[in-house]
Amino acid sequence: MKILITGGAGFIGSHVVRRxxxxxxxxxxxxxxxxxxxxxxxxxxxxxxxxxxxxxxxDIVDAAFIHDLFxxxxxxxxxxxxxxxxxxxxISNPIEFVMTNVVGTVNLLNAAKTSWKGSYxxxxxxxxxxxxxxxxxxxxxxxxxETTAYxxxxxxxxxKASSDHFVRAYFDTxxxxxxxxxxxxxxxxYHFPEKLIPLSIxxxxxxxxxxxxxxxxxxRDWLWVEDHARAIDVIFHKAxxxxxxxxxxxxxxxxxDLIRTLCKVMDKKLGRAExxxxxxxxxxxxxxxxxxxxxIDATKLKTDLGWEPSLQFEEGLEKTVDWYLENxxxxxxxxxxxxxxxxEEQYQNR
Ligand code: NAD
Ligand code: DAU
Numbered sequence: 001m002k003i004l005i006t007g008g009a010g011f012i013g014s015h016v017v018r019r020x021x022x023x024x025x026x027x028x029x030x031x032x033x034x035x036x037x038x039x040x041x042x043x044x045x046x047x048x049x050x051x052x053x054x055x056x057x058x059d060i061v062d063a064a065f066i067h068d069l070f071x072x073x074x075x076x077x078x079x080x081x082x083x084x085x086x087x088x089x090x091i092s093n094p095i096e097f098v099m100t101n102v103v104g105t106v107n108l109l110n111a112a113k114t115s116w117k118g119s120y121x122x123x124x125x126x127x128x129x130x131x132x133x134x135x136x137x138x139x140x141x142x143x144x145x146e147t148t149a150y151x152x153x154x155x156x157x158x159x160k161a162s163s164d165h166f167v168r169a170y171f172d173t174x175x176x177x178x179x180x181x182x183x184x185x186x187x188x189x190y191h192f193p194e195k196l197i198p199l200s201i202x203x204x205x206x207x208x209x210x211x212x213x214x215x216x217x218x219x220r221d222w223l224w225v226e227d228h229a230r231a232i233d234v235i236f237h238k239a240x241x242x243x244x245x246x247x248x249x250x251x252x253x254x255x256x257d258l259i260r261t262l263c264k265v266m267d268k269k270l271g272r273a274e275x276x277x278x279x280x281x282x283x284x285x286x287x288x289x290x291x292x293x294x295x296i297d298a299t300k301l302k303t304d305l306g307w308e309p310s311l312q313f314e315e316g317l318e319k320t321v322d323w324y325l326e327n328x329x330x331x332x333x334x335x336x337x338x339x340x341x342x343x344e345e346q347y348q349n350r
Contacts, residue, residue: 007082216256248296
């Protein structure tokens with residue numbers, strides 16, 4: 001089977017590419033990525049020479065390019081992760097999010113529809129989406145289920161909600177084989193250091209302030225990224241057409257409790273006195289429209305397909321810290337901007 005994975009040079013995409021390339025040697029995996037600031041081919045050093053892997057640099061917003069790629073490659077399935085993913089950036093530049101997340105997704109749907117000529121037997125379009133489409137929960141015990149009404153608040157979540165609606169429209173209108181999953185916050189290796197956990201690890205290491213928005217009371221439900229990649233694998237292979245699955249870690253933390261826990265782990269790993277890193281916590285202006293709480297009910301995924309998270313958060317957090325401390329070169333290349341030259345150096349003259 002030939003699968004197009006979009007956004008494979010990003011955080012989650014690189015884990016999905018790695019998993020599919022190494023688990024399914026008979027599949028041909030084509031990773032299409034524009035290599036925005038969030039795309040980093042150094043996330044994939046361990047699979048880039050694999051015979052069943054190919055990288056293509058390109059923009060999903062470019063409809064003609066996407067059409068030609070589908071014609072040339074004759075994909076049988078798409079796992080679509082490419083997106084602008086950072087809420088703060090969506091607040092300062094919403095248009096970019098509309099272009100990539102909405103227009104880009106519709107371009108892919110159109111190209112798949114044309115290429116598959118209305119016949120969806122053994123074809124699949126999988127959209128990887130977010131729990132943020134459901135909006136915000138109160139402090140009680142309510143959770144997002146697959147039937148929770150969409151109520152996005154940020155430009156990012158509005159763009160992802162819109163792209164989910166387009167995917168469902170292609171299922172309902174054209175009968176395309178589509179599946180969607182909506183996942184909670186991921187953490188783990190190769191996470192770009194603009195997001196809360198990797199940014200905090202980086203700042204603690206450098207003895208810099210850890211910015212906490214508002215009072216730090218917002219709640220997120222954290223899932224280890226490799227558990228997400230495994231869920232995508234299971235859903236891709238086993239979900240019935242037209243199905244949606246929520247994916248989450250049953251692992252809610254207020255931001256401030258999470259960062260205090262992270263500070264303790266960092267103190268231990270860096271040989272600092274207990275309480276040293278916590279002194280770096282700095283409360284800053286809150287994010288505009290900041291959703292209070294996300295929590296995923298992933299019962300349907302467990303009941304239908306047997307998926308459950310594999311890792312306790314404390315263990316996952318420690319593994320993540322270890323990874324960042326052991327992979328200084330990766331982090332230095334990201335923070336210096338060197339990672340953006342990898343494509344020119346390694347791919348352009350091939
Ligand atoms: P990321 O920002 O790390 O990676 C996004 C990738 O998409 C990058 O490699 C980037 O270069 C690529 N890209 C961006 N615009 C593109 C374009 N126009 N054409 C081609 N490629 C383009 O994102 P992530 O955190 O890995 O998220 C991946 C997907 O999972 C996104 O769709 C996101 O909405 C979803 N998601 C993320 C999380 C999370 O916690 N990070 C949780 C749930 C769902
Ligand atoms: O819920 C899934 C979503 O999780 C994904 O769809 C998004 O792509 C992903 O970026 C993530 O969104 P969040 O906005 O929840 O992640 P972020 O790491 O940006 O922020 C996590 C929480 O920490 C949030 O409440 C805002 C807060 N925060 C964030 C940053 C970057 C801070 O307090 N300080 C910070 O510096």
